[in-house]
Amino acid sequence: MHGFGPVAVEPDEPVFHAPWEGRVLAMLFQAVGFGWTNIDAFRHAIERMNPVAYLTVGYYGRWLESLERVLVEAGVLAPGEVDARLEGRRPPPAPLPESLPHPVSGYERTADVPPRFAPGQPVRARNLNPAGHTRLARYLRGKRGVIHRVHGAFVFPDTNAHGRGEHAQHLYGVRFDAGELWGADAEPSAAVHVDLFEDYLEPA
Amino acid sequence: MSDHAHDDPITRRDALRAEALESILVEKGVVRPEVIDAIVRRYEQDIGPMNGAKAIARAWTDPAYRQRLLVDAWRAIAELGVPTGPEIAPLVVVENTAAVHNVVVCTLCSCYPGSLLGLPPSWYKSPSYRARVVREPRTVLREMGLEVPPRVEIRVWDSSAEVRYMVLPERPAGSEGWPEERLAALVTRDAMIGVARPEPARLAHG
Numbered sequence: 001m002h003g004f005g006p007v008a009v010e011p012d013e014p015v016f017h018a019p020w021e022g023r024v025l026a027m028l029f030q031a032v033g034f035g036w037t038n039i040d041a042f043r044h045a046i047e048r049m050n051p052v053a054y055l056t057v058g059y060y061g062r063w064l065e066s067l068e069r070v071l072v073e074a075g076v077l078a079p080g081e082v083d084a085r086l087e088g089r090r091p092p093p094a095p096l097p098e099s100l101p102h103p104v105s106g107y108e109r110t111a112d113v114p115p116r117f118a119p120g121q122p123v124r125a126r127n128l129n130p131a132g133h134t135r136l137a138r139y140l141r142g143k144r145g146v147i148h149r150v151h152g153a154f155v156f157p158d159t160n161a162h163g164r165g166e167h168a169q170h171l172y173g174v175r176f177d178a179g180e181l182w183g184a185d186a187e188p189s190a191a192v193h194v195d196l197f198e199d200y201l202e203p204a
Numbered sequence: 205m206s207d208h209a210h211d212d213p214i215t216r217r218d219a220l221r222a223e224a225l226e227s228i229l230v231e232k233g234v235v236r237p238e239v240i241d242a243i244v245r246r247y248e249q250d251i252g253p254m255n256g257a258k259a260i261a262r263a264w265t266d267p268a269y270r271q272r273l274l275v276d277a278w279r280a281i282a283e284l285g286v287p288t289g290p291e292i293a294p295l296v297v298v299e300n301t302a303a304v305h306n307v308v309v310c311t312l313c314s315c316y317p318g319s320l321l322g323l324p325p326s327w328y329k330s331p332s333y334r335a336r337v338v339r340e341p342r343t344v345l346r347e348m349g350l351e352v353p354p355r356v357e358i359r360v361w362d363s364s365a366e367v368r369y370m371v372l373p374e375r376p377a378g379s380e381g382w383p384e385e386r387l388a389a390l391v392t393r394d395a396m397i398g399v400a401r402p403e404p405a406r407l408a409h410g
Binding site for chain 2: 001002004005006007008009010013015016017018019020022023024025026027029030031034036043046055056057058059060061064067068071076077081082085086093096101105106107108135136137139151152154155157171173181182185187188189190191192193194195196197
C-alpha cells in the first residue's frame with residue numbers, strides 16, 4: 001500500500017502511551033508463553049482485522065482486538081464474554097479447553113531432511129496466495145533472489161497459525177536486488193534481505 | 205495516524221476493554237497480574253537500547269569481540285551480563301562498512317529485537333515505514349535525516365520470520381581513544397536499527 005506519507009517520528013516517545021498498552025502486551029506474552037495460543041495464530045488474527053480498523057486503532061489497539069479474538073477461537077473466552085463484563089454482567093465462566101494450555105519453547109526445531117538449498121544458489125519465491133496466514137510477503141512473490149544464509153529449521157507459521165501443527169522446516173536468508181523487486185523504479189545500489197521458509201522457494 | 209492521545213475516545217474505549225479482558229483472564233487463571241506487572245516494569249526500566257549499545261561499544265574497541273558478536277550474537281551479548289528479555293529468537297548482527305549500510309524493518313508486522321533494544325518506537329511500527337523502506341530506502345533514510353552516499357549499498361533486512369536483526373554501526377571519526385562507556389552513549393536505538401549514525405557532536409553539545 002502507498003500514500004502513507006513521511007515516517008512520523010515522535011521525539012522522546014514513552015515506552016507505553018497509556019498503562020493499558022503495557023498490560024495488553026504482558027497479557028499476550030503470557031497467553032503465548034504459557035501456551036494458550038501461539039504467535040502465528042495471533043498474527044493471523046491481526047491480519048484478519050477490518051482494514052480500516054487495522055490502520056486506525058493503533059498498534060496496541062490491534063493487539064487488544066486480536067488477543068481477544070484468538071482467545072475466543074481457542075475456546076479460552078466465550079464469544080461476547082468481554083462485552084458482557086463491560087456491561088457489568090458476569091455469566092458463569094465457560095470451562096477451559098482440555099487441550100490447553102499447550103506450552104512450547106521458542107521456534108527453532110530440528111528438521112527431518114537436509115536443507116534443499118545452499119548459500120549462493122539462485123532461487124525464486126513461489127507465487128503462493130494462500131487464503132490463510134503466510135510469512136511470504138506479497139512483494140516477493142515470483143521474484144528471483146540468491147540464498148545467502150541457511151538459518152536452521154523453524155516452526156512453519158502457515159500451518160501453526162491454523163492449529164495444523166508445527167511442521168518445522170528450513171529457513172533461508174534470501175537476497176533480492178532492488179531492481180528485481182521494483183523494476184525501473186528501484187533506487188540504485190539497494191537490496192532486500194528476507195528470511196523465507198523452504199516451502200516458499202523453488203530453484204531458479 | 206496510528207497513535208492516539210490519552211484522552212481520545214478510541215483510547216478510552218480500549219483502556220476499558222483491556223481492563224475487562226484482564227479481569228476475566230485473571231479469574232480463569234490464564235494470566236497472572238503480578239506477572240503482568242513484572243513484564244511492564246521490565247520493559248519500562250530494565251530493557252532498552254543501552255543494552256545493545258554496550259555490545260556495540262565493546263565491538264568497536266575489541267576486534268575479537270566484534271567477531272564473536274557477528275558470528276554468534278546472543279553468546280557474545282551474554283558475556284556483557286546485561287539484562288535482556290527472553291531470548292527465544294535468534295539474533296543476527298549486521299555490520300555497516302564504508303561500502304554497505306544496513307537498515308532493519310518488519311514489513312509484515314513489527315518484529316524487532318525487543319529483548320535487546322526495548323520495545324520498538326511508533327515510527328518503526330507505522331504503515332509508512334513498513335511499506336516504504338523496502339521500496340525506497342534511500343529516500344526514507346534521507347527524510348529521517350540520514351544521507352547515504354550513492355556509492356554505498358543499502359541492505360534492507362526484512363525480518364519476516366523469527367530471526368531478529370541489529371545493526372553494528374561504523375565507529376564515528378572523532379571518537380578515537382574514548383572509553384567504552386562514553387562510546388556506548390553515542391549508540392542510539394535508531395543507529396542500531398540503521399536509520400541514524402552515531403554522532404560524536406551529539407555528545408559534545410549535549
